[in-house]
Amino acid sequence: MDICKMTALELGRRIRQRNLSVPEVVNAYLARIEAIEPAVNSFVTVDTERALERARKVQKGIDDGTYKSPLAGVPVAIKDNLCTTGMLTTCSSKILGNFRPAFSAEAVRNLEKAGAVILGKTNMDEFAMGSTTETSYYGATKNPWNLEHVPGGSSGGSCAAVAAEECPFALGSDTGGSIRQPSSFCGVVGIKPTYGTVSRYGLIAYGSSLDQVGPVAKNVSDCAAALEAIASHDEKDSTSIRREDYRFTEALVDDVKDMRIGIPKDYFGDGLDGEVKAHILNAVKALEEKGASVEEFDLELVQHAIPAYYVIASAEASSNLARFDGVKYGYRTEDYDGLHRMYKKTRSEGFGPEVKRRIMLGSFVLSSGYYDAYYLKALRTKALIKRAFDRAFERYDIIAAPAAPTTAPKLGESLSDPIRMYLGDIYTVSVNLAGLPGITVPVGQDKKGLPIGMQLIGDCFAEKKIIRAAYAFEQGKSWEAPEISGVLTQGVPGRDGISREGGR
């Protein structure tokens, strides 16, 4: 019985049936992390002591009936931009290298209420800015399917950790594709919910109007169960929506009969890698064979989504990241003379180049004289994109699309050409601009053995439709973990300043 191969729901079932104990499960994952981490680097922080203590407590809670949820006792990894009380929360940045929040994010609290056990905090692109998890101050995460490739990003640590079986499920965040794209690269399932479904309280903001927290897991069922656990109406988040229905697992039904699937032609054009295209169209065909109807259509404004996204996200980021100034918490430069030099030196030393690039871009588009030409125009584009989706959803239940133009690129290929990296977000950013839900489900591998994911997009509040389609597609396929080559023989990669908590 290999605990780490199990799905989250299976672990939960066995724990509830007393077939497995929570400490036993947590220990198995901690051992797996210990073995895998030197190669993959999915985590910024692994809190062994706290996880074991919590495992004992949760076991007691299960025994006395406090915890009854399907995820009670199941270990989880949390993206490092979600606050965890007393546990380092760095956003993979030097500037928050010593930051321990005084409160936990609402999504994390919801998981804890369900009895999940936090193993640690996963690596990410610094402040979620990037598509490769290479901009982390704590070293790049590697793709478990091929350690020379990136896992995608920004939730690359969460997706790699699930793929490498370091945890059965994880939380990520998605501002422009940061759950869906790395899920595609790592061959896992990830959901970006409708904006307002999961509270943003305690999510360290990047682009506030686009950010959503979502789950990553080995299969659709686990993902739906995790979403059900974390979604809630939260009065602490004014943008949180009180939804009528949070029972996402009800959509785990193998039935797509008469489901109308739209294929946006512009998403399958020149920029898309041939192998990726073929696999996704095959997957769509499989759904068609199960009774869905499929039709191509023109989704307008596709080419405007990326500029609009980068203007809005960077503008909000330039303001959201202003609070990291060395005054109250986090990193402060050693030598300074006066307040303004302290600010400048702290921020120059504390932020990495991609973060600085976006802060500068965002400050520029908001500055007087440029606001109308850039920011306002981007907001108008955002509204138009939403309308284009509204029209599409009058005709289709869901939209099928790639999550990225290619499979995972090699480490180091992307950072030298940021524009190219930005363009890689073409299939994901529109969903955030329109506030829609999206799911990535694995549909195969390219010739190099790198995973390919299909993105299914739903109308606002239509998570159940995309979950149902993804579940129907997934039927008959079982989780297959990557062979992680040379885990024991490979040396420990450069781990610049990585923090480890508890007995390691």
Add this chain to the structure above:
Amino acid sequence: MAKQYETVIGLEVHVELATKTKIFCGCSTRFGGAPNTHTCPVCTGMPGSLPVLNKQVVEYAMAIGLAANCEITRICKFDRKNYFYPDNPQNYQISQLYLPIARNGYVEIGTGKTKKRVRIHEMHMEEDAGKLVHDEWDDTSIVDFNRSGVPLVEIVSEPDMRSAEEVLAYLEKLRMIIQYLGASDCKLQEGSMRADINLSVREAGSDKLGTRTEMKNLNSFKAIARAIEGERQRQIEILESGKEVIQETRRWDDNKEYSYAMRSKEDAQDYRYFPEPDLVPVVIDDAWIEKIKAEQPEFQDAKISRYREEFGLPEYDAQIITSSIHLAKLFERAAALCSKPKKVSNWLMVETLRLLKEHGMEPEEIRFSPENLAKLVELAETGTINSSVAKGVFEKMFAADMDPEAYVKEHGLKTVNDEGELNAVLEKVIADNPQAAADYRGGKEKALGALVGQTMKAMKGKADPGRVNQRLREMLS
């Protein structure tokens, strides 16, 4: 002949709202408290925290906007104003730029023929910043976030004022309206009302505005009047010497009666305003506006008419009493208790105003209760104490509120109505002052006063002077 100049003034007035909790979190707004004790992750800008709008702030702002004849913005939004300063924990302030809650209003200042409208350009809601404490010894600065997130409204007038008198009248009017609404205590000294002055001068008759400066750090009406005069003179001198006024922000030093340049237009910050993505638009419908309208109190004009009709007060007295909600409330309550509105009004108009002026106090600093004022009126009106005793008791009451009945009893100040005792004293006084008695009998009316005085002295003030006067006349006739 020297040129004539006209002063053009517009005001930006910040008012701290009297909500119990802060604008975006549940922390207390109470003044004082040990540093950083009224704080939470939201008002200290901790990562991951999010603002949630306090509805009472919107309602106070709507009430002020409606009272100042503004249009209420039906879909109003918050914006972020970005600037770095340690008292501002997020390094942006949540404020309103593009869709402020109220626009295009006015208030009337002056009375009768001199009535004038000062237009209000807009009013918006925003959060206050924390407080920096500089420790000179240690060469460090410490931040106290207790004030961070306290709700403010900023009321921006059009440049409609022409003199310090008009500015003060405008501020008094705003303060009165807001105090009537109970939306703020509007104390300039404590900073719950703050005014920045935009001032320019131009040649009389010109319709072009001159270059203006903005004056900050004005914390009393007197300082405002002095700053206006000082800045007017400074700008005229510049223009007279053929130079140009520079558009800049200046800081008034009321001790030196001089202002210093803080920053010019060139170094003016670009605040990079943009819509606050963490808050949803505030949608204000007719029903909500009607509810706020229905809750508006009786304002000054209505009160003046009522005081004249219902209580028969002279217009002037009604005007003075209603100019402060505190005086008006005191008056109404005391008048209701003793049913002698004119007498209550007299105590307020004469003795109260005199003592306030003597002590440099504002009406809201009055300590005595309406109950005790009503009792005092009763004591004086029933002749239980004479008027000079009443004045003395009132002064004690003004200094420290107390029950006048108990005080009179305790100090034995009741007017003596025992004719036997009075007669005995009178006989003694006449006997001891034969010259005065003879003078009065010889037709010197004034001599009676000396005898009355002697009698009152002998009775330790507890006699009724009218009665003493009457009895002396009878006895000396």
